[in-house]
Amino acid sequence: MSKLSKNFGKEFIVTGEVAPPRGPDLKEFMHEVEEFKKLMNRLYGVNVVDIPGARLLMSSLAASILLKQNGIDPIYQLVCRDRNQLALEADLIGAAAFGIENVLALTGDHPSCRSSDHPKAKGVFDLDSATLIKTMKLMNQGKDLVGVDLNKPTNFFIGAALAPGATPIEGEIHKTKRKLDAGTDFFQTQAVFESSMMWDFLDKYESLMKEDIADKILMGLVPLYSYGMVQFLRTMPGIVISEETGKRIKEADDPVEEGINIASELIDMAREMNLAGVHIMPSGKIEALMRLLESI
Amino acid sequence: MITLKLKNIDEIKGKTGDKNLLIVCSLCPYWNFSKEEVEELGVKLDSEVVKLPTICNYPEIKVDPEDYDRIYVLACGAGSQVVSEVLDTEIIPVADTTGIGVKRGDKILEYCSACGDCVLEKTAGICPIKRCPKSLLNGPCGGVRDGKCEVDDIDCAWILIDKRMKKFGKWDELIGTRIPRLK
Numbered sequence: 001m002s003k004l005s006k007n008f009g010k011e012f013i014v015t016g017e018v019a020p021p022r023g024p025d026l027k028e029f030m031h032e033v034e035e036f037k038k039l040m041n042r043l044y045g046v047n048v049v050d051i052p053g054a055r056l057l058m059s060s061l062a063a064s065i066l067l068k069q070n071g072i073d074p075i076y077q078l079v080c081r082d083r084n085q086l087a088l089e090a091d092l093i094g095a096a097a098f099g100i101e102n103v104l105a106l107t108g109d110h111p112s113c114r115s116s117d118h119p120k121a122k123g124v125f126d127l128d129s130a131t132l133i134k135t136m137k138l139m140n141q142g143k144d145l146v147g148v149d150l151n152k153p154t155n156f157f158i159g160a161a162l163a164p165g166a167t168p169i170e171g172e173i174h175k176t177k178r179k180l181d182a183g184t185d186f187f188q189t190q191a192v193f194e195s196s197m198m199w200d201f202l203d204k205y206e207s208l209m210k211e212d213i214a215d216k217i218l219m220g221l222v223p224l225y226s227y228g229m230v231q232f233l234r235t236m237p238g239i240v241i242s243e244e245t246g247k248r249i250k251e252a253d254d255p256v257e258e259g260i261n262i263a264s265e266l267i268d269m270a271r272e273m274n275l276a277g278v279h280i281m282p283s284g285k286i287e288a289l290m291r292l293l294e295s296i
Numbered sequence: 297m298i299t300l301k302l303k304n305i306d307e308i309k310g311k312t313g314d315k316n317l318l319i320v321c322s323l324c325p326y327w328n329f330s331k332e333e334v335e336e337l338g339v340k341l342d343s344e345v346v347k348l349p350t351i352c353n354y355p356e357i358k359v360d361p362e363d364y365d366r367i368y369v370l371a372c373g374a375g376s377q378v379v380s381e382v383l384d385t386e387i388i389p390v391a392d393t394t395g396i397g398v399k400r401g402d403k404i405l406e407y408c409s410a411c412g413d414c415v416l417e418k419t420a421g422i423c424p425i426k427r428c429p430k431s432l433l434n435g436p437c438g439g440v441r442d443g444k445c446e447v448d449d450i451d452c453a454w455i456l457i458d459k460r461m462k463k464f465g466k467w468d469e470l471i472g473t474r475i476p477r478l479k
Binding site for chain 2: 161182238
């Protein structure tokens with residue numbers, strides 16, 4: 001059982017995130033791994049991103065195995081963009097064989113999305129996040145997607161993404177319910193900068209689905225470091241940063257410090273909302289993650 | 297009709313010889329482009345223009361390929377293959393075949409990709425395979441903003457499907473997970 005699955009719903013969960021390197025030199029990556037190791041008494045898992053924004057990085061499975069071998073429980077992110085059914089299942093069997101249990105099932109950004117560096121790559125999308133969740137659920141029962149036996153059941157703790165900033169929100173609510181019914185154990189949101197957005201989602205979900213799912217959600221947090229970062233993030237789908245939050249960073253003497261303050265306030269709000277915890281994406285600045293962990 | 301998108305003519309022009317021919321199918325190209333646009337293409341490619349009736353019906357092609365250095369074809373991918381086959385010669389397509397579309401006013405919208413596995417009964421009569429860039433069977437994705445797709449400047453197919461399924465009272469099917477054909 002992974003540390004995340006063991007403690008989910010019992011403790012206030014905090015997870016981190018790491019990006020695999022863009023090349024075979026592991027020196028910097030392993031340095032980051034060493035830094036994360038020191039934080040594992042506070043973290044319940046570390047996400048390993050899978051070619052986000054369609055910008056090439058080393059495979060998330062390889063990086064997740066490295067983390068696992070270094071005593072860090074990974075949350076292996078797996079996108080449907082680059083693999084057909086066979087490749088997804090084969091990678092999942094590989095992950096399970098190396099003791100990886102936490103998997104975040106994602107559809108994946110389109111190869112021609114704005115940030116992509118391979119805009120003509122073929123998007124596979126043979127499965128999507130909901131059908132990938134179903135596949136993992138079947139594998140946990142010892143079957144593959146077409147119903148054939150595996151030599152042993154897997155033990156995946158299944159995560160899915162949640163985009164509280166999507167509009168209209170009803171589509172996201174229906175999809176969240178679908179993912180939940182498909183077998184999602186936990187949700188991880190896209191970066192949230194305004195607690196009102198999270199409150200709105202929870203309220204609307206509850207009123208439409210007659211169900212409170214706050215205790216299944218880890219709220220995604222990105223500490224802001226500069227006003228340039230605010231402007232860049234505002235161009236990303238689903239990201240909402242209010243005028244007021246932007247102003248706080250723009251006018252701060254120390255924008256990094258202010259970014260940590262904002263994230264810290266959001267962590268307090270996450271507790272108030274009875275969320276399962278937070279997922280901190282430090283964008284390579286592990287010091288910010290350390291500071292936030294101190295404030296929890 | 298079959299939707300066509302002209303290739304980069306400047307790139308194709310580089311392949312122009314001394315004597316060139318542009319063969320144009322009489323059907324889909326004239327639905328996609330105006331008569332003037334087709335004529336202009338002939339001028340740009342320094343080509344004689346020959347219009348053939350519906351090429352997918354294998355018409356007789358009274359052209360001797362030996363008379364030309366280059367033979368361009370403005371037709372769908374099937375029509376271009378027929379020309380190559382009938383004339384037993386190499387051809388240069390001047391358009392990409394992008395799908396099957398509808399015309400609303402001046403706008404051509406692609407509605408079908410001829411995927412061979414129609415799912416319209418599961419998706420309230422709107423095709424997500426063609427109209428969602430990710431071809432999602434279970435959308436929308438998280439990138440939808442104000443009902444618009446994050447990839448193209450089009451309405452999110454899944455927001456449209458969502459609304460129609462609700463209207464048709466297909467609540468369980470909307471929330472359920474659609475599995476692709478596995479066998």
